[in-house]
Amino acid sequence: MKLDEMSTFALEPVGFIRSTVKGRADAPRQGAEGAPDAWLEIEPRFADSLLGMEVGYELIVITWLHEANRDVLQNHPRGDESRPLTGVFYTRSPARPNPLGLHPVTVREIDRARIKIGPIEAFDGTPVVDIKSASTRADVTAD
Amino acid sequence: MKLDEMSTFALEPVGFIRSTVKGRADAPRQGAEGAPDAWLEIEPRFADSLLGMEVGYELIVITWLHEANRDVLQNHPRGDESRPLTGVFYTRSPARPNPLGLHPVTVREIDRARIKIGPIEAFDGTPVVDIKSASTRADVTAD
Numbered sequence: 001m002k003l004d005e006m007s008t009f010a011l012e013p014v015g016f017i018r019s020t021v022k023g024r025a026d027a028p029r030q031g032a033e034g035a036p037d038a039w040l041e042i043e044p045r046f047a048d049s050l051l052g053m054e055v056g057y058e059l060i061v062i063t064w065l066h067e068a069n070r071d072v073l074q075n076h077p078r079g080d081e082s083r084p085l086t087g088v089f090y091t092r093s094p095a096r097p098n099p100l101g102l103h104p105v106t107v108r109e110i111d112r113a114r115i116k117i118g119p120i121e122a123f124d125g126t127p128v129v130d131i132k133s134a135s136t137r138a139d140v141t142a143d
Numbered sequence: 144m145k146l147d148e149m150s151t152f153a154l155e156p157v158g159f160i161r162s163t164v165k166g167r168a169d170a171p172r173q174g175a176e177g178a179p180d181a182w183l184e185i186e187p188r189f190a191d192s193l194l195g196m197e198v199g200y201e202l203i204v205i206t207w208l209h210e211a212n213r214d215v216l217q218n219h220p221r222g223d224e225s226r227p228l229t230g231v232f233y234t235r236s237p238a239r240p241n242p243l244g245l246h247p248v249t250v251r252e253i254d255r256a257r258i259k260i261g262p263i264e265a266f267d268g269t270p271v272v273d274i275k276s277a278s279t280r281a282d283v284t285a286d
Contacts, residue, residue: 007270009207011152011241014232042232046240048216051230059233062205062243064152073191087194089157089185089274090202097189098154098272100205102245127150129241131232 011064013127014049015042022124037108037118040128047113049131055110058134061103061117064127068099101126104134154207156270157192158185165267180251180261183271190256192274198253201277204246204260207270211242244269247277 019038072095109116162181215238231239252259
């Protein structure tokens, strides 16, 4: 398949975060430290993708940070203006052209198509677009 | 913003991988071991997002695995049918509803809006949709 620079790709939510973190005021300021656990509710049509999931597994959850500003290319790390302006491709700022969030988490509990994961710093209602094993060795398949 | 389950999100490529790995026959079978370095060509309108990038930095590159099968919810790890069928949310298989790839890499060289990164197991022409610092501590900003 040939792709040109005008292509776009459509992501669909595979689930949603249900968290006590309702907005910025509730969010810990630095990474996931002090962040709570949250439920990840998988959309029914993707529930079969959980086969084999177990409590204690380590995952990377990829979210779509739907409230982020997609027009920002540079900002001051941690919003601290004394720090030099930095391109968003060398930050973890939510503001970026495609506002994807990466969250390393542990599975705490499994209840059919809901999994409790944490710690995770993500607002209630945040769409989840992918979930992977955190290990690059365990389960790689060729297709 | 209220999102419902019918929402989709549009990703646009921020760059493309230019690699000697042209297809499956060239690809190392297990993770990034033995994978080559590759150039990541940033789209001109996103070049300002590289400000501050330096050789030696560790990044997470997120690709769109445009050749992956999006209808697969379960498969056999490493394509080995003696292994139990596993949901794609606990594998690193490219096959998954939203075929995002995660690649931890080191910056080897910077040439204006091209950065040489590696090692990376990604086919030539693979679209890149996001780039982040590998550190969750260094540069987090609030917006």
